[in-house]
Amino acid sequence: MFSRVLGHQRQKNLLQKAIRCGRLPHAYLFEGPDGIGKRLVALALIKMLFCNNESACGDCPACQKVDHHNHPDLHQVGPEGNSIKIEQIRTLQKELSYRPLEANHKVCLIDGAEKMNLAAANALLKTLEEPRDQTLLILLTPSPDSILPTIRSRCQRLPFSRIPREKLQEVLVEQLQIGDAQAHILATLSEGSFKKAFGKDRELYLKRRRELLKTLTGLSKGSILPLLKLAQEFADEKDLLFDILEIIQAFYRDLLLLKHGRPKEDLVNIDLMETLEQTSRKEDTLSLLGKLDALTATRRHLERNANRQLAMEVLLLKLVA
Numbered sequence: 001m002f003s004r005v006l007g008h009q010r011q012k013n014l015l016q017k018a019i020r021c022g023r024l025p026h027a028y029l030f031e032g033p034d035g036i037g038k039r040l041v042a043l044a045l046i047k048m049l050f051c052n053n054e055s056a057c058g059d060c061p062a063c064q065k066v067d068h069h070n071h072p073d074l075h076q077v078g079p080e081g082n083s084i085k086i087e088q089i090r091t092l093q094k095e096l097s098y099r100p101l102e103a104n105h106k107v108c109l110i111d112g113a114e115k116m117n118l119a120a121a122n123a124l125l126k127t128l129e130e131p132r133d134q135t136l137l138i139l140l141t142p143s144p145d146s147i148l149p150t151i152r153s154r155c156q157r158l159p160f161s162r163i164p165r166e167k168l169q170e171v172l173v174e175q176l177q178i179g180d181a182q183a184h185i186l187a188t189l190s191e192g193s194f195k196k197a198f199g200k201d202r203e204l205y206l207k208r209r210r211e212l213l214k215t216l217t218g219l220s221k222g223s224i225l226p227l228l229k230l231a232q233e234f235a236d237e238k239d240l241l242f243d244i245l246e247i248i249q250a251f252y253r254d255l256l257l258l259k260h261g262r263p264k265e266d267l268v269n270i271d272l273m274e275t276l277e278q279t280s281r282k283e284d285t286l287s288l289l290g291k292l293d294a295l296t297a298t299r300r301h302l303e304r305n306a307n308r309q310l311a312m313e314v315l316l317l318k319l320v321a
């Protein structure tokens with residue numbers, strides 16, 4: 001059922017209404033940040049269409065097949081390597097040319113639609129220009145601007161936004177049985193992404209964040225060896241490095257907000273108030289802004305594949321200065 005998907009009430013209502021009135025478009029473009037549930041809503045929509053009980057019950061054979069990725073009338077496409085290639089779109093087109101086997105519709109779900117290369121996008125455009133009955137395409141993307149305008153204009157666009165922090169916090173307290181302070185930290189750091197809040201980052205956000213910030217604030221200008229060691233430790237965390245940078249960024253943002261007398265609710269690290277207060281007394285606004293700039297610059301260098309170890313050393317030297 002749609003109600004099992006958290007949040008996005010307006011979008012869910014709209015889709016339900018479209019099904020009820022038999023006014024589904026040939027193609028949807030679900031757009032919005034990664035990890036907020038676009039795919040879950042798309043799968044719920046597909047179950048609504050396929051379900052033997054017409055309710056996306058989740059229990060009937062049709063719903064089960066959607067969950068297990070083996071429904072013959074659902075075809076899923078996603079980036080292979082860094083892009084979606086024309087062969088994948090050709091396969092999709094072939095799928096769409098058959099009649100539905102078990103459901104009333106043929107559905108294709110394209111995840112990461114902005115990753116279609118030009119040839120693939122042009123091929124898909126043909127399908128969108130000559131839609132067949134009883135077919136539905138659902139494109140998912142965090143960056144609609146990277147999709148060909150001609151494709152965008154042939155899809156019904158449905159924007160999704162991040163779950164508000166308060167709402168996410170409520171859900172976290174309820175589902176993870178954690179305290180308000182922890183839920184606050186998790187909800188703020190994951191920026192409305194369920195995937196992040198419930199996923200692998202949880203341990204990093206809650207436990208390791210404290211250790212990491214403790215080590216970082218313990219560094220001093222003279223302590224070159226510990227600094228190099230920490231830089232190495234960060235550099236080794238290839239997959240988590242951007243999340244670690246986010247944590248450090250949130251810490252310095254907290255210091256800045258604290259300095260300007262903002263209330264505790266606006267901060268992330270509310271379980272480290274003492275550390276925040278001590279550190280903020282040693283910093284002035286200008287130096288905090290400089291450190292936040294250094295963090296942004298580091299992120300940019302890393303996106304361009306700079307040497308991780310070196311980038312982290314330079315960053316830490318700036319942060320302890």
Ligand SMILES: [Zn+2]
Binds near residue numbers: 054055059060061
């Ligand atoms: Zn069902």
